[in-house]
Amino acid sequence: MEPTNATCQEIERFLYREAWLLDNHRLREWFDLLTDDVRYLIPTIETVRGTDARYREDVPYYNLVDWDKRIIELRLLQVETNFNHSEIPPSAVQRIISNVFVVGSDEAHELTVYSNVQATLVRHGVFETVFKGKREDQLRRMSGGWKIAGRKVELLLSSLPRTLPLFL
């Protein structure tokens, strides 16, 4: 079930705005787009004989990122110390969000939103790394607008091209 075009457009605009805030290092404003009970998950990727699944959630499993709001805020605080060397000078980042596909009804309190993300990170104007993944978000309708209640990013590559300094 998909909601109406109007709702889908609203969601797309939300995701573009979110990406714009992150690309422009407006991390605190981005932080306000997360619910208090948000879970941000990036599992490690593997291929296992006997299943098509590239990761597991049913058993304890090593995840690259498995953060609640408190931990996400630590990462913001880390950048704000002005001693986070991997962000000095600040990275130039460009996220491309596409293939937004929304599941749920217009009346639903939460919608599942799939999208593709490709984030290009450039350090010192010369070192370029591209992170690619497929996102599965839970967006929750709140009084002020949409908020992210959950984000899972399934990376395309099983090996990160670099350590991950940014939010996908």
Add this chain to the structure above:
Amino acid sequence: MIDVDRAVRDGFFDPKILADEDLYHEEQEKIFRRTWLYVGHESQVAKPGDFLINYMGEEEVVLLRDPKGVVRVFKNWCPHRGNKVCLFDRGNARAFTCTFHGWTFDLNGKLIGLGAGREVYGDLEQEMRKGKVLPEVPKVSSYNGLIFASWDRDICSLDDYLGDIRPYLDVVTTRPWSGGVEVLPGRARWFFPTNWKAIAENWITDDYHVWTTHSSFFRVAKALGPVSPLVTSFVNPDWAVRHTVNVLVTAPAGAPHGLGAVSVWGDHRPGTEYHHEFVLNAGRHLAETLGREAVEWYDDSVKRITEYFGREGTAKFCSMGNMTVFPNLSLEFLAMVLGGVSLIQWHPRGATMHEGWEWVLVDKNAPDPVKRFGQRLVGLGQSPGGMIMIDDSENFERSRDNLRAALSYKDSMEAIPLSVEAPGNPSYLQEFEKAGIDLRKAFPAGKVLPGAQEESGRAFYNYWKDLMMRP
């Protein structure tokens, strides 16, 4: 070709050894085919047919348990045209079939079937089958569940190779109060640009970098609360060098292994209350958030860990921030009831690139919420998605750029040698003694060194040089 004898000497080394391609190719033979390399954990190949992919240097290998229950290691290499026969990171199988021409190998690596054998080979079929096997790594040995393998048929025993690092590995990889560990499924993989030696050396000797490189992490880590009294204190270099040590081991066969940011149980000087607090109590409030089963397990674990560490007067190895087992296996371990052990392999991927693989070890008897928490704790810090490793990769990305430029200079050793000269200050060790802490008793194996020293780094490069100069 680089003169290795000149390239490492007197606490200096030629930057080219971290960037030269010819030297890198030599290393594949002289280092990665002549040492014991970690390939996996017994818990990952528990039953016959269980297999796991790993790398020895650049060579992809299949670790498996054969029908008799013996652990074997084979190159993932069909002897026909070099295709891979194992297509999954892990699983269970009775045989491996190459999808190119249908050659099938059993768990002993033997060729047991061909596609269209009769049509293609006719009467020659039986004859040509002989000797067609998956190349087998001749030496496989296990220590505390850690499986190592070596291509060198003449290599010393694994015990002689590990030597005095074993008592520390014992604590780190079995967590003796816990009833045993297991490796969680899922492994982190990442690239960042550095020669494998630079990052392996960082984990054997470089406590020094922690205060500068990771200052942003320390500044926020105190917000984690009582989970992190270690990091709250370690941020102060004066505190760190007076309250932590390093240990360097030279195994009987000559390989250097070492650990750093090591804390000592039984240190009661002001400012060290955290040890005992951290080990015994850190995390009960966290266990409460994980549910009743976690709290029960936690309280029971505290009894066992208290018994293990014993009466507070006895000096004992407690936790460590870093360890390297030559050439490229590293571990991080905090003695606390909650939490996981980080096990990292720095796989070489060219002269200025490595691929890191990280596994998490947890207490196998812990309830699931505790295991899940353990991997979260590793992930937020010493992992490619976490807040510690990102600042390391920044250092190496920049220096890789410089190191490649060093290749342009005929004599980079004279112009811009790199330094591993820091001696370490022995008076810090004396302070332990003055406080009544018997470091010999706490660390009966290996040589205790002061915090922040580069003797372990010199030992790493000197042994590397030794191996590279053998014919």
